[in-house]
Amino acid sequence: MAESALPLSPAAGPVAPGWAQRAAPVAAVLTVVLLAWYGLAVWLNAPGVIERVLAPAGDWGGRELLAATWNAQRPVVPTPHQIGADLWSSWVDWPLDSPRSLALHTWVTGQATLTGFVLGTALGVALAACIVHSRTLDRALLPWIVASQTVPVLAIAPIVLVILGSLGFSGLLPKAVIAMYLCFFPVTVAMVQGLRSPQRLEMELMHTYAASRIQTFWLLRLPAALPFLFPALRVSIAAGLVGAIVAELPTGAQAGLGARLLTGSYYGNTVQIWSALVMASVLGLALTGAIGLLERSLTRRTAPRRPA
Template identity: 75%
Template sequence: MAAMTEIALRQRVLPVATVLAVVAVLWYAGAVGLNAAGAIERVLTPRGPWTFSDLVSATLAMERPVLPAPHQVAADLWSSIVDWPLDSPRNLLYHAAVTAESTLVGFVLGTLLGMVLAAAIVHSRTLDRALLPWIVASQTVPVLAIAPIVLVILGSLGFSGLAPKAAIAMYLCFFPVTVAMVQGLRAPQRIETELMHTYAASRAQAFWLLRLPSALPFLFPSLRVAIAAGLVGAMVAELPTGAQAGLGARLLTGSYYGNTVGIWSALVLSALLGLGLTGAVAGVERLALRTRRRASAGRPGMHK
């Protein structure tokens, strides 16, 4: 049993570790190559003769590098988290919490909107023809173009702070949920729908007892995509507002002052936040599908 667990662990950890190692090597090589010109001009030439090892050391220790090295990003991220209180604007976790809040609100709203639209499309051929093309067309508009429009409109209505960012996150979240739910709600076979008609089930009963359970395997993968898209939307919404908090605001501040290390620290933390959010959705998925399987397995025994 222990051997099987070790083999399974290796199969999971080894590919991830290999990819991380390759990325780290390429990252360090890119840092040396992109920072070389600046290191030669600003650091090495004033000192006099230099060697290749001096060049590598200088490129990996520049204060304002073109591409910071991984250890510089890790040190800046650690310093931001450890050296400042959690409620300090200098702590990246504070900004991550602000972005996560708008992401989660937009994700919940987008999921609800997507499910309502999918149910309407499935139950009405007219809405299917009228809504679905516009839903698809809505995603062809770049979020960078629509974000200022949404912010201006909601601002004129008196909404500011969380609401505009959540609205833009919702805009990116609802589409994958809608498309997946339409496919999932149409997944039941004809014999299953005819059986529901035989039992004289209403549309609402057929929806809750047949269509919605059949849509769960389609819903949860779309939720993982949606919450990642919602995170992007929340960060993009923080850019045109000049927000003082949030990972998008940190990216904007870093670009203003040429703090490339700070920019990359915010990027890395946003990636970790995205992994955490999608991992949470995946955990809910496993729990829901396991509960569904147990309920399905228990049904035959109930009829004995």
């Protein structure tokens, strides 16, 4: 006779849901970071606050020190609630076309990032296809592609801007070209590896069917390269965002997250600098998340269906 299942002991308690198990470590790390952040704000803001605010006012204690360092007008390190308040004010209190609107700056930088990402992806895929199908181009192009990434973007950005400016190009295109410079390399390297990933037996099967190079590329090489492509796209779009922000620094741009960083540094507004940095991080997470959603969508469509 089969043994009956024993009931779970009440002392064991209910099993925690999966989302709670995943969220608990994140919440713990976030709590530690926030506590350390507020402590760092007290430590670094205290000398200036004591000299300019507390000492002239007379007697003060620990409570007054905490309140003053966490709400300083020009802090060395702004607190998270100050950054959050500046983000909210920049999004809500100003019209979208205002230079003080963070939405405008985010849109300008995001537009340059996406344009450079599309151009860089197209260039990377084209270079990879040429390298895979030609040994001469493999030996001629690949070393220069690798060497191009040894030049710092801070050094190459002014050169690109000056050259394109002399040709009459300004605004979005120069920033997109610099973003493309950072985007194409991960895509090229990943696609070369992906396009070469089909096994010899698979290639021989295509030859057996008398498939042309173009048919082999579209039916075998490109589908095999997709698992290599999407991780590279996530790295690429994050690098493109960095390139777009860097491109805004030497141009004196009036809009963009890079321009907002420059404005904050000119006027010593550290809260504005930090809010622009946080917004850049949020934009980067949103762009990489969009690439992840695109990958899931294409994976579901291309995955083989199981028979019912």
